[in-house]
Amino acid sequence: MEWTSILAIYFLFFVFSAFVLLPFGVRTHDEAGIEKIPGQADSAPVEFRGGRLLLRAALLAALVTAVYVANYINGWITVEDLILWGPDAG
Known part of the structure; x- marks a missing residue:
């Protein structure tokens, strides 16, 4: 498998991982006990930690890509x- 193929597969797993991990660890203003700004959505997070999300997505994508490449090789x-x-199902 070419390294460019591995990089493309990693990128796809990275984007998918970021969307899968997006709702985890989010606290709303009601859960944190903080007053909301008028007009704010009820589901808006108290603080968005994009760096932490990208780091977790990068680690998960690296793990899944490694398993994918190992399966491809073996x-x-x-x-x-x-x-x-x-x-041929039988």
Whole structure:
């Protein structure tokens, strides 16, 4: 596998990880006991920690990419293993 392919796969996993991790660790003003600004959404976070989110997404993406590349090299799960129905399913 080319290093550029690995980089592209990492980027895809990074973006997906960032969206998956986005709602975790968020506290609203009601949960923190802080008064809201008039017109503010009820779900708005008290403080957005973008750096922490990106770091967690980068680590998760690196882990998932490493597992993906290891599976690609070793062939643990192949396309044939993912076919759950059809003539070769038995």
